[in-house]
Amino acid sequence: MDKAKSGRVLQTAADSSQPLLLTPTEDLKGFLGLHLGRLTLLLITCTSVLAVFLIFLFIAIEAFPFLTKVSLIEFLTSTGWYPESYEKPEFGALALIAGSIYVTIGALVFAVPVGILAAVFLSDIVSFGIRDFVKPVIEILAAVPSVAYGFFAVLVLAPWLQNRFGFATGTNALNASLVLSVMALPTIISVAEDSISAVGRELREGSYSLGATRMETVLRVVIPAAHSGIIAAVVLGMMRAIGETMVVWMASGNASQIPHPWWDLSQSVRTMTATIAGDMGETAKGSDHYRALFAVGLLLLVMTFLLNMVSEYLLARAKKRLGKQ
Amino acid sequence: MKRTICCSLAIVLLLIGSGLAEAAEKTLHVEGSTTVGPIADAFAEAFKKMYPDVTITVNKSGSGTGAAALVDSRCDIATMSRAMKEKEYKDAVGKGVFPFGHVVAMDGVCVIVHPSNPVSELTSAQVQDIYLGKVTNWKQLGGPDMKIIPVSRDTASGTYDTFDHFVMKQQKMAGHVEYVSTNPQAFARVKTTQGAIAYVGFGFVRRGVKAVNLDGVVPTRDTILSGQYPVSRPLFMYTNGYPPLGSIVQKFVSFHLTEKGQALVEEAGFVPVTRY
Numbered sequence: 001m002d003k004a005k006s007g008r009v010l011q012t013a014a015d016s017s018q019p020l021l022l023t024p025t026e027d028l029k030g031f032l033g034l035h036l037g038r039l040t041l042l043l044i045t046c047t048s049v050l051a052v053f054l055i056f057l058f059i060a061i062e063a064f065p066f067l068t069k070v071s072l073i074e075f076l077t078s079t080g081w082y083p084e085s086y087e088k089p090e091f092g093a094l095a096l097i098a099g100s101i102y103v104t105i106g107a108l109v110f111a112v113p114v115g116i117l118a119a120v121f122l123s124d125i126v127s128f129g130i131r132d133f134v135k136p137v138i139e140i141l142a143a144v145p146s147v148a149y150g151f152f153a154v155l156v157l158a159p160w161l162q163n164r165f166g167f168a169t170g171t172n173a174l175n176a177s178l179v180l181s182v183m184a185l186p187t188i189i190s191v192a193e194d195s196i197s198a199v200g201r202e203l204r205e206g207s208y209s210l211g212a213t214r215m216e217t218v219l220r221v222v223i224p225a226a227h228s229g230i231i232a233a234v235v236l237g238m239m240r241a242i243g244e245t246m247v248v249w250m251a252s253g254n255a256s257q258i259p260h261p262w263w264d265l266s267q268s269v270r271t272m273t274a275t276i277a278g279d280m281g282e283t284a285k286g287s288d289h290y291r292a293l294f295a296v297g298l299l300l301l302v303m304t305f306l307l308n309m310v311s312e313y314l315l316a317r318a319k320k321r322l323g324k325q
Numbered sequence: 326m327k328r329t330i331c332c333s334l335a336i337v338l339l340l341i342g343s344g345l346a347e348a349a350e351k352t353l354h355v356e357g358s359t360t361v362g363p364i365a366d367a368f369a370e371a372f373k374k375m376y377p378d379v380t381i382t383v384n385k386s387g388s389g390t391g392a393a394a395l396v397d398s399r400c401d402i403a404t405m406s407r408a409m410k411e412k413e414y415k416d417a418v419g420k421g422v423f424p425f426g427h428v429v430a431m432d433g434v435c436v437i438v439h440p441s442n443p444v445s446e447l448t449s450a451q452v453q454d455i456y457l458g459k460v461t462n463w464k465q466l467g468g469p470d471m472k473i474i475p476v477s478r479d480t481a482s483g484t485y486d487t488f489d490h491f492v493m494k495q496q497k498m499a500g501h502v503e504y505v506s507t508n509p510q511a512f513a514r515v516k517t518t519q520g521a522i523a524y525v526g527f528g529f530v531r532r533g534v535k536a537v538n539l540d541g542v543v544p545t546r547d548t549i550l551s552g553q554y555p556v557s558r559p560l561f562m563y564t565n566g567y568p569p570l571g572s573i574v575q576k577f578v579s580f581h582l583t584e585k586g587q588a589l590v591e592e593a594g595f596v597p598v599t600r601y
Contacts, residue, residue: 079500080497080500082497083480084480085495085497086495087495090497095500154510154513154514155513155517158517158518159517159518162517162518162519168471168472168474168520169474169503169518169520169521170517170518171503171514249506250505250510253503253504254479254503254504254505255500255501255502255503255504256500257500257501267501268501268503270504278479278480278481278504278506279479279480279481281386281387281389281390281393281481283389285393285416287412
């Protein structure tokens with residue numbers, strides 16, 4: 001039998017004829033150890049949540065004096081963004097909001113069909129060998145720095161758009177949409193392909209055994225089964241597009257206007273992210289312009305959170321529908 | 326195992342020690358205007374040969390950013406293509422920094438168009454109308470029937486400030502004016518877009534674009550130095566007070582007064598203040 005440090009005689013686990021008694025110190029140590037340990041792990045886990053919350057709080061605090069000074073209606077509905085003007089500075093963010101929306105929706109219009117079709121192609125139509133080669137290559141596309149895309153957009157894509165389509169200016173909403181769609185593609189393809197593959201052989205085999213053709217299987221069985229994953233992929237791609245700064249700063253022309261016939265994508269637009277990046281260096285700390293930029297940042301955060309909540313709702317609905325079947 | 330640990334610990338300590346020794350040597354941090362950037366770069370190159378133990382870093386992100394860095398004491402020299410604003414002076418003094426401006430060169434803000442554009446003479450009023458959106462087609466100015474694409478620098482730029490002061494007379498630019506963040510980007514936009522018009526520093530008027538005469542005055546060295554060209558401006562390097570004589574900062578901000586400095590300023594495409 002072992003002699004413990006406290007001098008008491010400890011029993012081995014097999015010898016259970018006598019009860020185990022803990023001294024008050026050992027009991028307290030055990031209690032503290034348990035709860036402090038759990039608290040530490042909880043804090044570490046909460047760090048990420050805290051980070052998001054504190055960012056939100058910091059931006060809201062910096063933007064608050066501006067939001068009380070300038071009317072919210074004017075901020076959200078006026079199109080003139082002239083924060084540095086001497087006589088009458090204007091802080092109308094409508095053109096910026098419209099620019100972000102144009103560029104994001106444009107990117108999705110190009111990226112979602114191509115992305116989902118590519119994911120279906122990779123998971124269902126092409127052999128495993130080719131898929132194992134192509135998928136990592138597509139994921140490398142996601143690793144290209146956004147400044148490189150920006151350079152390409154300004155120096156190569158813009159003159160090409162001007163010469164080929166006769167646009168007046170090559171740095172416009174179309175240019176930014178095209179480049180953003182290429183940036184969002186790897187994300188969409190990767191996540192959609194993962195979720196389509198995860199559907200599994202049984203569903204596909206069942207469908208084929210019922211006599212469905214390959215297209216019918218893919219369109220009516222596989223894609224609806226992978227519904228939630230595909231939506232998640234599209235939402236991730238949309239997040240990438242809406243938050244991208246360097247590319248739109250270089251490729252979209254940064255004219256703070258809403259394109260005149262609303263469908264004319266060949267006109268220059270300005271996004272919220274490019275405004276913050278472009279103007280932040282100059283503004284004096286604490287000035288109206290500085291706080292207006294934080295208000296734009298707050299708006300951007302609120303928009304992304306809303307998009308996130310909408311996607312969570314759609315996902316929950318899709319899961320519920322699938323679960324009921 | 327123990328020997329491996331001891332050896333690797335010794336190597337790590339040696340590296341840290343040498344790193345700290347390096348950090349004790351002199352560094353010079355220059356931040357600010359993209360217009361004055363080439364001058365600061367050329368001076369830094371020359372200094373690398375003359376004083377090899379000094380590390381000089383030059384950042385180009387806009388005059389406003391340079392001023393903010395000097396006010397926060399994040400840089401030793403702030404290069405600016407405009408004078409410091411009242412608010413920047415007040416902020417600086419509030420933080421114990423007393424900005425002192427050294428004029429290192431003279432510059433002219435030139436209005437550039439695509440080489441294929443036949444328009445070669447414009448008045449300040451016409452340029453103002455273009456940026457206000459009152460004139461939208463080149464044919465209204467005697468050119469081809471093409472939409473005018475006005476390109477401006479963003480508001481952090483000293484070049485923008487000068488243009489705003491002399492040509493725009495502080496009126497708001499039209500909504501369809503495009504913004505770029507640096508001189509080279511404005512140059513690239515005009516070089517590749519036939520209907521574009523932009524304004525850049527004199528040093529950026531290179532092959533690939535055409536500088537128009539403003540109010541009948543050709544932008545050359547002499548017209549800029551004499552002030553005859555309507556949009557001429559001095560280029561500054563701001564330091565915290567006058568730097569101690571003989572220090573590396575003082576040598577850097579007085580380099581333009583030497584023959585070698587004048588040659589470098591001329592090479593960068595600006596007008597030197599000295600006449601060797």
